[in-house]
Amino acid sequence: AGCSQRQSSQALFAELGGEPGISAVVENLMYRVADDSHIVGFFANTNIDLFVASLEQQLCDISDGPCDYQGPPMDRAHQHMGLDDSHFNRLVEHLDAAMIEEGLPLRTRNRLFARLAPLHAEIMRLQ
Numbered sequence: 001a002g003c004s005q006r007q008s009s010q011a012l013f014a015e016l017g018g019e020p021g022i023s024a025v026v027e028n029l030m031y032r033v034a035d036d037s038h039i040v041g042f043f044a045n046t047n048i049d050l051f052v053a054s055l056e057q058q059l060c061d062i063s064d065g066p067c068d069y070q071g072p073p074m075d076r077a078h079q080h081m082g083l084d085d086s087h088f089n090r091l092v093e094h095l096d097a098a099m100i101e102e103g104l105p106l107r108t109r110n111r112l113f114a115r116l117a118p119l120h121a122e123i124m125r126l127q
């Protein structure tokens with residue numbers, strides 16, 4: 001019981017492995033996106049280095065890490081891309097698979113998804 005109490009009070013950022021952990025997950029995610037013909041087209045004109053840096057910063061920020069997300073709000077960042085739930089769910093599946101492969105336990109993955117879930121409405125707002 002002592003252990004789980006300590007674990008539940010640990011910042012999500014630390015559970016994710018800090019910046020190296022987040023960056024490993026994001027890199028793993030990008031290989032999966034690159035291999036997925038259902039969504040890779042959205043990134044055709046994207047500067048991947050900038051995208052990766054921005055996503056890492058956002059994940060650090062929402063996991064209570066020492067970062068301030070400096071990118072555009074999620075509705076503007078994704079406006080008029082024609083995204084629907086099939087694209088969103090695919091990205092979430094890849095993110096989960098990436099976190100599993102990087103060794104993150106269910107509870108950590110679920111904690112991150114709980115913080116990403118509210119972004120769904122924002123991302124879909126201007127489609």
Ligand code: HEM
Nearest residue numbers: 039042043045046047054055058071072077087088091116
């Ligand atoms: C929880 C879901 C998502 C999160 C947290 C997220 C996060 C981000 C972030 C942080 C950026 C960078 C904004 C910038 O600095 O310019 C971004 C841009 C982008 N996102 Fe997402 N995104 C999500 C869902 C999706 C989905 C489902 C797709 C398509 C399958 C997608 C495609 C893109 C593309 C193509 C860009 C780059 C736009 C550009 O080239 O400037 N995103 N997203």
